[in-house]
Amino acid sequence: MQRYIIRRLVQAxxxxxTLSLVVFLLLRLTPGADPALLRCGIGCKEERRQAIxxxxxxxxxxxVQYATWGKxxxxxxxxxxxxxxxxxxxxxxxxPTTLELLIIGMLLTVSIGISFGVVSAVFRNSLADxxxxxxxxxxxxxxxxxxxxxxxxxxxxxxxxxxxxxxxxGFLDSPWDNxxxxxxxxxxxxxxSAAGVMRLTRSALLDVMRQDYVRxxxxxxxxxxxxxxxxxxxxxLIPVITLLGLQMASLFSGSIIIETIFNLQxxxxxxxxxxxxxxxQVAQTLTLYVGAVVLLINLVVDVGYxxxxxxxxxx
Amino acid sequence: MSTARAAGVIAAELELLAPRTxxxxxxxxxxxxxxxxxxxxxxxxxxxxxAIFAPAIAPFSPSEIGAGPDLADPSPAHPFxxxxxxxxxxxxxxxxxxxxxxxxxxxxxxxxxxxxxxGMVSGYFGGAVDNFVQRWVDTSIAFPPxxxxxxxxxxxxxxxxxxxxxxxFFVLFPVIRIVRGAVLSEKNNQYVEAARALGASTSRILxxxxxxxxxxxxxxISTTLLGTAVLAEASLSFLGLGLPSAVSWGGDVNxxxxxxxxxxxWAFFPGAAITLTVLGFNLFGDALRDxxxxxxxxxx
Numbered sequence: 001m002q003r004y005i006i007r008r009l010v011q012a013x014x015x016x017x018t019l020s021l022v023v024f025l026l027l028r029l030t031p032g033a034d035p036a037l038l039r040c041g042i043g044c045k046e047e048r049r050q051a052i053x054x055x056x057x058x059x060x061x062x063x064v065q066y067a068t069w070g071k072x073x074x075x076x077x078x079x080x081x082x083x084x085x086x087x088x089x090x091x092x093x094x095x096p097t098t099l100e101l102l103i104i105g106m107l108l109t110v111s112i113g114i115s116f117g118v119v120s121a122v123f124r125n126s127l128a129d130x131x132x133x134x135x136x137x138x139x140x141x142x143x144x145x146x147x148x149x150x151x152x153x154x155x156x157x158x159x160x161x162x163x164x165x166x167x168x169x170g171f172l173d174s175p176w177d178n179x180x181x182x183x184x185x186x187x188x189x190x191x192x193s194a195a196g197v198m199r200l201t202r203s204a205l206l207d208v209m210r211q212d213y214v215r216x217x218x219x220x221x222x223x224x225x226x227x228x229x230x231x232x233x234x235x236x237l238i239p240v241i242t243l244l245g246l247q248m249a250s251l252f253s254g255s256i257i258i259e260t261i262f263n264l265q266x267x268x269x270x271x272x273x274x275x276x277x278x279x280x281q282v283a284q285t286l287t288l289y290v291g292a293v294v295l296l297i298n299l300v301v302d303v304g305y306x307x308x309x310x311x312x313x314x315x
Numbered sequence: 316m317s318t319a320r321a322a323g324v325i326a327a328e329l330e331l332l333a334p335r336t337x338x339x340x341x342x343x344x345x346x347x348x349x350x351x352x353x354x355x356x357x358x359x360x361x362x363x364x365x366a367i368f369a370p371a372i373a374p375f376s377p378s379e380i381g382a383g384p385d386l387a388d389p390s391p392a393h394p395f396x397x398x399x400x401x402x403x404x405x406x407x408x409x410x411x412x413x414x415x416x417x418x419x420x421x422x423x424x425x426x427x428x429x430x431x432x433x434g435m436v437s438g439y440f441g442g443a444v445d446n447f448v449q450r451w452v453d454t455s456i457a458f459p460p461x462x463x464x465x466x467x468x469x470x471x472x473x474x475x476x477x478x479x480x481x482x483x484f485f486v487l488f489p490v491i492r493i494v495r496g497a498v499l500s501e502k503n504n505q506y507v508e509a510a511r512a513l514g515a516s517t518s519r520i521l522x523x524x525x526x527x528x529x530x531x532x533x534x535x536i537s538t539t540l541l542g543t544a545v546l547a548e549a550s551l552s553f554l555g556l557g558l559p560s561a562v563s564w565g566g567d568v569n570x571x572x573x574x575x576x577x578x579x580x581w582a583f584f585p586g587a588a589i590t591l592t593v594l595g596f597n598l599f600g601d602a603l604r605d606x607x608x609x610x611x612x613x614x615x
Contacts, residue, residue, distance in 0.1 A: 015454040026470055137351075141594035143546055145553045145565070146586030149572045153579045246456070253461035257550065261572070272554070275465045287466065291458060 004306055012295045019291045024066055027280040056281070073288065082279040090270060097168050098255055098266035100178075104186035105193075105251050106244075113194040114240065117201025122228055124206065132198065139195030144254055148188045148261040168265045185262040189254045193247040200243050204236035238305070245301030249294045345606065352602020358595030366412040373406035377562045388580055395584040398570065404581065408588050411564040414557075415592060419545040422479045426486025426544075427537040433487070434494030435521055435529070439502055448491065456488050464547060468556045475558055482547045486540050493536050497529040535607055539600035542593040549589045564589045 053059055057068055072078050078087035120132040155161040163184060169177045208214065209232050217231045218224075255268035263269075267286065274282035346353050365372060380400045389396045395404035437448040455463075464481055471477035501507070502525065510524050551557045552565030564585035571582035 011450060011453075015450060018451075019454065019458075023466070026466070137594065137597065138590070141542065141546075141597055142590050143549050143553070143565070143568075143586060143593070145550060146568050146582070146589060149568060149577075149582050149586070150579075153572075153577050153582060156577075157579045249459045253459040256459075256461055256465070257554070260554075271462065272465070275469050276555070278469060283466065287462060290462060294458060295454070 001306070005303055008299055008302060012299055016288070016292055016295060020070075020288050023284045023287050024062075024069065027284055028062065028065075069284070073285065078285055079281060081274065081282045082277055087282055087285060091267065094265055094267045094270055096170075097264050098252075098259070098268060100182055101186055101189065101255055101259065101264065101266060102248075102251055104182055105189040105254075106248075108186055108190035109193045109197055109247065109251075110244065112190065113197025114201050114237075116194075117198040117240075118205060118228070118233065120198065120202045121205035121209070122224075133202070136195040136198045139191045142191065144188055144192060145257050145261060147191060148185070148258055151184050151188055152261070163262075165263055181262070181264065185258050185264060189251060189258045192254070193251060196247065197240060197243060201236065201240050204239050205232060208232045208236040242301060242305060245298055248297045252290060252294070349602040349606065351598045352606075355595045355598030355600075355602065358591055359599055362412050362416060362592055362595065365409045366416045369410045369413060373403070373409040375403040375406040377407045377410040378402065396580040398567070398578075398581050404567075404584055407562050407567060408564065408584050410562045411567065411585060411588060412592075414552075414561045414563045415545055415548060415589070418475070418478055418482065418548040419541055419592075419596075422482035422544045422548075423486050423537050423541050424483075425479060426483035426540070427490050427533055429483070430487040430490030431494045431526075431529070431533045434491040435498050435525065437491065438495035438498030439517075439521055439525065441499075445495070448495075452488050452491050456492075460485050460547075461550065464551065465554070465556065468551060473556070473559055478548065478551070478558060482544050482551075485547065486537070486544060489540065490533065490536055494529055494533055497532050498525060501525050501528050531607060535600075535604050538596070538603050541600060542596035545589070545592050545596060 057065060060068070076088055078091070080086050081090065116132045116136070120129045123129050152162075163180045169181060205228075209228075214227060214232055217227045222231075252268065255266060256272050257268075258264070259266045259269035260272050267290075271283065271286045271290075273279075274286065380402060384397060395408055397403055398407070433448060437445045464485060467481040467484060468477065471481065507520060507524060510520050515524070548557065549563070549565035552561075552563040553569045555566075555569065557563050557566055567585040568582050568589075571578050571585075574581070
């Protein structure tokens with residue numbers, strides 16, 4: 001087990017290092033990607049641009065630049081973005097928003113996805129099964145940006161209702177307003193992943209229900225409810241947990257669009273703004289941090305999985 | 316019952332069980348067994364007709380300003396309404412099928428070809444090459460796709476080629492993974508050994524002997540990825556990173572959302588078109604997978 005964890009840690013470290021190199025070079029070798037141009041503003045003079053390049057350290061050779069960036073990443077003093085705000089301060093300010101969005105999104109994914117999947121499998125080929133499956137197929141096809149637009153526009157058009165927009169409200173300041181802001185956004189974020197979880201739960205549970213030990217449990221005279229909840233469900237959830245780990249990445253992807261549409265001042269929106277403004281200094285740092293978090297989550301999921309099922313360690 | 320008689324009974328039963336169907340009947344059975352897949356195929360065909368014959372189907376030019384009243388609600392003259400410049404939304408939705416399908420198909424084709432090649436090499440040679448490729452795929456699959464898509468797109472600048480490459484890049488990884496797995500099991504077959512014994516070169520074995528045997532699988536995966544590619548193009552267009560000049564569904568939803576006051580009908584139809592397109596591809600892809608290779612169910 002220890003050897004497995006160490007091997008996975010080394011792999012994750014190598015992957016992270018590679019990612020940092022790729023992002024670093026990608027943003028430097030492409031023409032037009034000059035952070036100085038943006039900070040300089042409209043009608044930029046060449047000397048001024050060069051001075052800013054000097055100041056940002058863009059004239060040093062790549063090795064020095066990479067080392068500086070590495071030091072920034074480790075110490076957490078991340079420099080400033082194009083609006084002259086410190087990146088570290090922005091992250092501190094924005095992280096709680098994104099975390100809340102992701103946590104509510106994950107809760108909705110798990111609760112909707114697994115419960116619909118179980119109902120669908122237990123009442124196979126019933127009306128409930130067909131409706132749930134149809135909803136899941138639709139949920140995978142609907143573009144989140146369109147759903148988000150409709151979620152904002154329909155109540156506004158028909159009931160004159162709008163969630164509190166503008167500044168993001170902290171949960172402790174006003175729980176009700178905070179939830180009015182976050183729950184619709186998190187719901188839209190969760191639709192696609194809940195649909196994926198529902199489909200996997202259904203097929204995994206159906207698979208398990210065909211196995212001998214489930215038949216044995218039934219033959220013992222256990223109630224169907226006990227058979228499903230105590231015997232079948234646990235085993236069928238193993239692949240679902242792996243999927244949930246992978247879906248953290250797509251939830252974060254989704255948060256870029258959702259935070260932009262619902263105007264939640266989170267990390268996703270920050271990344272999008274930086275990307276759109278070609279503020280690559282900020283973009284490369286965020287990319288790497290997100291990469292690290294995602295790798296970490298996958299590591300935890302894989303280790304947990306290996307712990308549950310010893311065969312994986314030696315594969 | 317004597318053994319011979321038993322065999323005769325079984326043979327008769329087998330004959331009873333054997334499908335006595337001609338080609339059309341069989342097609343009818345496939346359709347009956349996969350109503351959703353057929354529905355998906357019909358959706359795709361309708362869209363393809365829209366895309367190919369767009370100028371003949373659309374009542375107006377998609378860029379004709381003032382074809383109807385500004386922000387018109389749906390009406391017989393303008394079934395999908397009109398946008399803020401009075402451009403007919405039905406015509407724009409019809410023309411939008413072009414960019415959506417072109418980018419969707421081409422990016423999946425490019426991604427599948429390159430991905431199959433990498434997957435074949437990785438699976439056939441094994442060792443360090445395989446290890447390297449697999450670690451790369453593991454990392455990339457875990458990475459938030461939209462993050463990478465935005466990064467690639469913004470770095471490469473706007474043109475249809477870069478759009479196709481950026482989206483094709485994210486089709487790569489599932490293809491590499493599945494094709495590699497198929498090659499791993501395929502390369503131990505006797506026909507490969509026979510070819511090697513006859514002195515066939517490595518590239519000949521890979522492309523002439525192994526490739527045809529994993530091609531069907533590659534086609535199945537790529538079909539299931541078409542919906543994802545269409546969705547990716549729509550999302551990029553929505554974020555303003557699609558093709559700047561093209562009529563695109565994602566771009567129209569964004570325009571409707573950003574207009575003040577936002578207009579519900581204007582946003583509704585292009586988005587519904589995206590949903591139906593992705594739905595069509597997903598349903599068709601799933602059905603194709605189930606018909607051609609049921610073992611893949613749940614793995615793709």
